[in-house]
Amino acid sequence: MSPSPSLIRRLETGLDPLSGLLAGASPEQLRQRPPSGKWSAHENLAHLAHFTAVTLGRLERILxxxxxxxxxxxxxxxxxxxxxxxxxxEAVVTELQKLRTDLLNRVRGLGDAELARVGVHGAAGPMPLSQWLELYAVHEAHHLYLAFWAVRQVMNA
Structure with a gap:
């Protein structure tokens, strides 16, 4: 049960669409919250950088x-x-990419016994590290989606 090729591929390429998703938005538009009042694109990206750092810490605790x-x-x-x-x-994206590279490098070195180690999620309960990493990838994609829509709503307001 080494990291699945799918997970590795998503960790390698998950941020690739970022520039296209934010294309045409000014720095002010990236920071502006949409009419819903939810996070701006910038805040979603800051959350992803924070979440990646937290995931690295969680990974070490599980291990x-x-x-x-x-x-x-x-x-x-x-x-x-x-x-x-x-x-x-720009600084947030740079930090996110650096942290993402750190996470990818750490995940590539994991073996079966490590991926089977369990961490207990406050809401989802006990999960093996392999599921924590899948959760990370899905959560990241969700926030990229939210960043895209935040930008579109602001640009079209």
Whole structure:
């Protein structure tokens, strides 16, 4: 049960559509919240950088602790997210890409026994590391989708 080729491929290419998704948006539009009041594209990207850093930490805890309990992430209240949000979008994307490379390199080295180790999610319960990593990839895609729609709503308002 080494990391699935599909997971590795998604970690390698998941951020590839980013520039196309945000094309044509000004820095102000990237930071502007859509009429719904939900996060801006910039905030979604800051969340992804924060979530990637948290995922790296969770991965290490799962590998070194016996079934650690990992609480749900609440970015709005986290100083790291708030600090990332204060940076330029370019700086956030650079940090996200760096963290993503770190995660990919760490995941590539995992073996079957490591992927089977369990972490306990605050809402979803016990999950093997392999599921935590799949959850990461799905969550990332969801926030890229939200960033796209936030930009489109602002540009078309």
């Amino acid at each position: 070194t602790e016996e079934s650690p309990r990992l609480e749900r992430l609440r970015s709005d209240e986290d100083p790291v997210f708030l600090e990332l949000s204060a940076r330029s979008t």
